[in-house]
Amino acid sequence: MRRCLGPLVTLFAVLWLPAAPPAAAQGMPRYGGELIFAVPSEMPSYDGHRESTFALIHPMAPHYNTLLRIDPMDRSGSKVVGDLAESWTVGKDGRTYTFRLRRGVKFHDGAEFTSRDAKATYDKIVFPPSGVASERKGSYVNIEAVETPDPHTIVFRLKFPSASFLSSVASPWNWIYKADILEKDIRWYETNVMGTGPFVFVEHVKGSHWVGKKNPNYWDKGKPYLDGYRALFIKDSAAQVAAIRGERAHIQFRGFSPAERDSLVAALGARIAVQESPWDCVLLATMNHEKKPFDDKRVRRALTLALDRYQGSQALSKIAIVKAVAGVQVPGTPFATPPAELEKLAGYWPDINKSRAEARRLLKEAGVPEGFAFTFKNRGVPMPYEPLGVWLIDQWRQVGLNVRQEVAETAKWFADLRGGDFEVAMDAQCGYMVEPDLDLYKFQSGPTSAAPRGISDANYTRQKDSVLDELYVKQSRAIDPEERKKYVREFEKRLLDEEVHSMYTLQWHRIVPHSARVKGWTVTPSHYLNNQLDTVWLTE
Amino acid sequence: MGKYIVKRLVLMIPTLLGVAVLIFFLMRVVPGDLVELRFAGESAFAQKENLDTERARLGLDQPLWKQFLVWIAGVVRLDFGKSMWTGAPIIEEIKLRFALSLQLAIMATIIAVLLAIPLGVLAALKQDTWVDYTVRIVSIAGLATPSFWLGIVFILGLLIVFKWLPPMVYTPFWVNPWQNMLQLIWPALAVGYRYSAVATRMTRSAMLEVLREDYIRTARAKGLWEQLILSRHALKNAMLPVLTVIALEFAFLMGGLVVTEQVFNLNGLGLLFVEAVAHRDYTLTQALVMLVAFVFIFVNFLVDLAYAWLDPRIRFR
Numbered sequence: 001m002r003r004c005l006g007p008l009v010t011l012f013a014v015l016w017l018p019a020a021p022p023a024a025a026q027g028m029p030r031y032g033g034e035l036i037f038a039v040p041s042e043m044p045s046y047d048g049h050r051e052s053t054f055a056l057i058h059p060m061a062p063h064y065n066t067l068l069r070i071d072p073m074d075r076s077g078s079k080v081v082g083d084l085a086e087s088w089t090v091g092k093d094g095r096t097y098t099f100r101l102r103r104g105v106k107f108h109d110g111a112e113f114t115s116r117d118a119k120a121t122y123d124k125i126v127f128p129p130s131g132v133a134s135e136r137k138g139s140y141v142n143i144e145a146v147e148t149p150d151p152h153t154i155v156f157r158l159k160f161p162s163a164s165f166l167s168s169v170a171s172p173w174n175w176i177y178k179a180d181i182l183e184k185d186i187r188w189y190e191t192n193v194m195g196t197g198p199f200v201f202v203e204h205v206k207g208s209h210w211v212g213k214k215n216p217n218y219w220d221k222g223k224p225y226l227d228g229y230r231a232l233f234i235k236d237s238a239a240q241v242a243a244i245r246g247e248r249a250h251i252q253f254r255g256f257s258p259a260e261r262d263s264l265v266a267a268l269g270a271r272i273a274v275q276e277s278p279w280d281c282v283l284l285a286t287m288n289h290e291k292k293p294f295d296d297k298r299v300r301r302a303l304t305l306a307l308d309r310y311q312g313s314q315a316l317s318k319i320a321i322v323k324a325v326a327g328v329q330v331p332g333t334p335f336a337t338p339p340a341e342l343e344k345l346a347g348y349w350p351d352i353n354k355s356r357a358e359a360r361r362l363l364k365e366a367g368v369p370e371g372f373a374f375t376f377k378n379r380g381v382p383m384p385y386e387p388l389g390v391w392l393i394d395q396w397r398q399v400g401l402n403v404r405q406e407v408a409e410t411a412k413w414f415a416d417l418r419g420g421d422f423e424v425a426m427d428a429q430c431g432y433m434v435e436p437d438l439d440l441y442k443f444q445s446g447p448t449s450a451a452p453r454g455i456s457d458a459n460y461t462r463q464k465d466s467v468l469d470e471l472y473v474k475q476s477r478a479i480d481p482e483e484r485k486k487y488v489r490e491f492e493k494r495l496l497d498e499e500v501h502s503m504y505t506l507q508w509h510r511i512v513p514h515s516a517r518v519k520g521w522t523v524t525p526s527h528y529l530n531n532q533l534d535t536v537w538l539t540e
Numbered sequence: 541m542g543k544y545i546v547k548r549l550v551l552m553i554p555t556l557l558g559v560a561v562l563i564f565f566l567m568r569v570v571p572g573d574l575v576e577l578r579f580a581g582e583s584a585f586a587q588k589e590n591l592d593t594e595r596a597r598l599g600l601d602q603p604l605w606k607q608f609l610v611w612i613a614g615v616v617r618l619d620f621g622k623s624m625w626t627g628a629p630i631i632e633e634i635k636l637r638f639a640l641s642l643q644l645a646i647m648a649t650i651i652a653v654l655l656a657i658p659l660g661v662l663a664a665l666k667q668d669t670w671v672d673y674t675v676r677i678v679s680i681a682g683l684a685t686p687s688f689w690l691g692i693v694f695i696l697g698l699l700i701v702f703k704w705l706p707p708m709v710y711t712p713f714w715v716n717p718w719q720n721m722l723q724l725i726w727p728a729l730a731v732g733y734r735y736s737a738v739a740t741r742m743t744r745s746a747m748l749e750v751l752r753e754d755y756i757r758t759a760r761a762k763g764l765w766e767q768l769i770l771s772r773h774a775l776k777n778a779m780l781p782v783l784t785v786i787a788l789e790f791a792f793l794m795g796g797l798v799v800t801e802q803v804f805n806l807n808g809l810g811l812l813f814v815e816a817v818a819h820r821d822y823t824l825t826q827a828l829v830m831l832v833a834f835v836f837i838f839v840n841f842l843v844d845l846a847y848a849w850l851d852p853r854i855r856f857r
Contacts, residue, residue, distance in 0.1 A: 044578055044625050044819075052579060131597060133590040135579060190627060206628065206636055207807040209709050232708050235811065236802040239708075242695055243805070246705025267699075411572020411820050414580055458586075 029520060033538035035229040038240045038252040042207065042233045045190040048175040049125050052135050054527050057172055058253050059210035059231035061531040062224075063108070064175035064195035067099055067118060067154070068166060070433060070524065072535050075277060076333050077524030078434050080170045084113065084196065085154075094161030094479050097169075101152045105219040107178050108193075108200045115148035120179035122146045122156075124186060132186055139168050139438065161477050163484050164437040172432055172528050198224040198534040207233060218534075225520065225537035237383075244272075244513065250538070251514035254527045255279070257321055257383055264513045273516045275523035278324045278331050279508035280439070281430035283388050285376075286502050289463045291423045298366040300500035303424070304347035305359035306399040311352070312391055313506055320384040323509035328492045330507060330525045333434040334481065335488045345497040359399040373402040377425040379413040385426055388505050392426075417460045427460050427502070432528035436488050437476050443495055443502065444469055463501045468494050541848075548844070552837050559833040560615060560826070564608050567822050574624055574820040575600065598624050611826065620827040625819045630827045633812065640710050641809040644724055644731070645793035649786065651732030652739050657782070659736075660743020661775065664751060675740065682737025688799035690730040695803065698726075708805045727804045731797060735789050742785045746778035753777075779850055784843055791839040795832040 041055035048056060048064070069083040082088070085099035105113040126143050128134040142162050147155040158165065175195060181188050193201040196219070199212035213228035232249055234240045241260050243249040245267050256264070264272050287294040287303065294300060309325045317323040325348065329336040342348050349355045363372070378389040393403045403424075408416060416422050431438045442458035445465055471494060475487035495501055512523050520535040575594045579586035595601045599610065614621050620630040663675035698704050706726050711719040750756065751774055759769045798810040809828065816824040847854050 045627055131593055133579070133593050135587070135590060137589075138587055205709075205807075206626070206633060207812065208636075232805070233807075234708065234805045235815075236805065238692070239803060239805045242699060242705055243708055246699050246703075248705050248708050409572070410818070411570075411577050414576055415572050418576065418586075 027519065027539075029225045029535075029537040030539060031225050031537070032227050035226050035251070035518065035533065035536060035538060036249045037229070037231055038234040038243050038249045039210075039231045040235060040237065040240060040252065040254055046193055047187075047190045048173045049121075049128075049177075050133050050135055050190065051173075054254060055233075057528050057531050059204075059212075060193070061172060061175075062197055062199035062212050062229060062533045063193050063201055064197040065105075065532075066170065066172065066174045066176060067101075068170035069172070069532070070170055070529050072530045072532070073522050075522055075524060076434070077280070077526050077529050078167070078333055080166045083170075084118070084176055085169075088166075095158040097156045097158070097165060099154050099156075099169075101154060102219060103152060105196050106217055107196050108215060109178075110217075111178060111180070113176065113196050114151040114179075115154045116151065116179045117176055118154045119146050119148045120182045121174065121177045122154075124177070124182060125174060129186060136171065136173060138441070139171070161479055162437075163476060163478055163481075164435050167433060167435045168437075170433070172531070198532060199226075199229060202228070209233060220534060224534045226533065229533060244268075244515065247515065250518050251512065251521070253512065253531060255321060255510045255512055258318055258511065261511045261513045271516050272513050273518070274511065274513045275521075276512070277510045277523045277525050278326070279321070279510035279527070280330050280432075280434050280525040281428070281508040282326070283322075283385065283505045283508075284427040284429060284502045285392055285424055285505065286417075286422075286427035286460050287424050287500075288420055288422055289461050289501070290420060293366060293368055293372075294423060296366045297499055298362040299368055300503075301346050302359040302362040302366070302368075302399060303396060303401075304496070304500050304503040305349075305355045305362070306401070307347050307392070307395045307503070307505075308352040308355075309348060309506060310350070312395070316384075316387055316391060316506060317509060320387040321508050321511065322384050322388065322506040324507040326504065326507040327496060328439060328504070329436065329488065330434045333525065335434075335436050335485055337489060337492060341489070345493065346500060347496070347503060356399050363399065363401075370400045371402050372400070373404065374423045375404045375406050377413065377416060377422040378405055378407050379426055379428075380407045380409045384508065389426060392505065420460075420462055425460070431526060433526050436484070436491075440472055440475070440488075440491060440495075444472055461501045463499070465494070465499060465501065468499070468501070545845070548841050552834075552841070555837055556830065556833060560612060560830060561608075563826050563829040564611065564822075565604075567820070567825055568604060570820070572820050574598075574822065577819060578625065611823070615830065620830075621823045623816075623821055623824045625816070625821040625824065630824055633824060634809070634827065634831065637807055637809045637812050639712060640724075640807055641794055641797070643713065643720075644728055644797065644806070644808065645790055647724060647728035648731040648735055648793055649790050651728055652735035652789070653786065655732070655736035656739030656743055656786075657775075660740045660782075661747055661770070663740070663744045664747035665770075667748065672744075675744070679737040679740040679744075682733050683741070685734060686799075687727075687730045687734045687797075688803050690733060691727060691800050691803040694726045694730060706804065710807050723804075723806075727797075727800050727806060731793065731800055735793075738789060739782055739785055742782050743778065746781050747774060750774045750778045776850055780847060783846055783850070787839045787843045788836075791832075791836045794835050795828065 039055055039058045041053060043051060043053060043056035045051060046060060048060065065084045067083060067085040068080050070077055071079040071081045084102055084105060086102050088097060088099045090097055101115055101118065107113060123146060125134050126137060126140040128137065142158045142160055143156055144159045145157045149155060177189055178194055181194060198215050198218045200215045202211040202213050204210045210231040211228065214224055214226065218224065232243065234243055237260065240252050241256065241264060244252065245264060261274060265274065287300050289295050313323060313325050324331045327337045327342050327345065343350055376389065376393060379385045389405055393405055396403050417425055417427065429439065429442060445459055445463055468491065471487055471491040475484050475491060478484035478487055496503065510523060510527065517539045518536065519539060520537045522530060524530050575591050576586055579590050599607060622629055623633050659675045663672045666672050695705065707719055707723045710723060713720040756769060756774055759773055795809045795813055797808060798814050801808045801811045813828050816828060
């Protein structure tokens, strides 16, 4: 029975992807109306190149375009399509990318968009001047030069071939800014808005709401469908649920818990629609390699072998925003490991008794006594840190370990993670799109081209593994998807099975219940994607 | 009197300075870092290069004493600087929320006073009767009921019974009084009920004490009209402790309604405070603490002045 559950759970997650009707099949779009959505947090500044919170993307993405974007109808969140670039070519050496830009695109102030704007934008992201923070600069270390042979062409020359380059250009953060403005004041966009997107900025009342209205001169004729939108900043999740239930808001794009979904469905019946997807976020139990006995890979292996992920998935998915049993990639996406192969990794074996017997043997062999005590540092955030923390502790208890949980408020938790002040801690990985380069970056111990200083800023395990680093570089440069898949699998095996540097718990599960009036929006595995709202419309 | 007022006003300065020193250094002792939090996002990942750049930009790489001097020099000029989290001027951040918090505090106070004083007096006059017992039950229930819980009950009740939810965006009273009331009356009732419970208990006990005083007996012996005895002699004297309770509660409401603001999604000072602390927004937290400290000190000062009006026996020295 247990043997069947694992594949079934993962298979369900995979099959779920095409289950809901695609946005395109939701009928003839209707014009008009104001979309109102809740945003559970608020952005610190307005600069997409600098910030890293979805609270910036949700209300502000509708004001901007990027060169490429993720297809808003693609539930896997990985299909790249053009936005301000209408076509592109890749040089034979895999190092030259030439993008043809759309003509007739105008900024909201009426100025025409040209390749000069695209170059100024990418120069700010990739080569920011001293004193200017660029949050994702590290993802573009392979860019050697950005050139503009004519006003409607932009060329990126890379230092080496990159499998993820097109995805990187489709990053939802890389909003195209106006060159003239950047030339005068490179910080202007921290406090102002000026894009080419489908909606024009109207107002932002701090702590309260953000309003945008339809851009009548939008380059994609016929879009957007909405007259405008209003983002309400609602921090409390009960208040967000109440807002949707009381029809003060149509949707909250980040997601709700299973209980919140159920209460909305029970209250609103046919007036609510639910879209779900595996979520490109995961919590990891990170073991500090500089603390004994976690420097011993037998101990680390025992800790992951103790976890019954399949049973955990069944139980926890009822109460928390987690579901699929997964490796280093979101199930159902191009580079994800199929369930049958995943089962061969430590901690993913279908027979939990065999797993735990092996865990006990390894602990004994490593000289770890029965009842060995250690502290597990967790983040003081209820969902899903709290239920997953309790689950982990119970699982480890079943192989004779005695775990004390220390819950720290976010700022302290993060400081401790960075400072290495923990034995085992909950760590988080949340990607803005499903892409191995982004998802695996944190395990770099370097020095590599991706982490030139020698260690990734997010490698909290403090492991040093040149084999893993090499595999990262290989997968990153493998242009052939099959070859890349092979390296991703090897990376996964080394990370989770051979060395057990870290252990994945369960894939997050994104649940977006929304008013049935909202059409033209498709859930993806990332809550950073699909927020331009150009395809969204409201029924009567 | 004038001398007393000046003396009290001058005494506010060292108190506020003490608060300033305390909050500045306490914020720095608390673990966690604004810059790390800002750049980490949900992935617990931040590039060291960005952290260093931002720390330098915010002046956090400077020695602590230098940071303090720069800040306190600004405070003296009533310039609290910019929020380290949003980069917006702190005055702007506070101004936005101040109107809502002040209005909510005033509305809750009005509700509390309107409930507490008649009920407290009535309970005292009808001591140990069913009236007194009813008032005591209502007020003890108010003390035992957190206002945010009552808020949740209001919201659920409105949703289930009327399929309606109060507006979620604040509209100033002078822009649209009806919309404004639709949003704020519910939190004001939730907060006002708990607030009134405290004041009712205090009014009742103060009235009971005053009604046993010799001068009340004397007034009655003189044949004074009972209404006049109650309003002029008893109530006025009983108001001294009640006024203190009401004033302190009012000061608390200016920044302490965190959960109620969350429940009703009110853009007030309480939520701003919590966010500022959670983000380790040093400048904003410091400014908010200074504001709340000032409100408390100033309200206490006003209460002391009111004592003289209520009880002419009190002389200021």
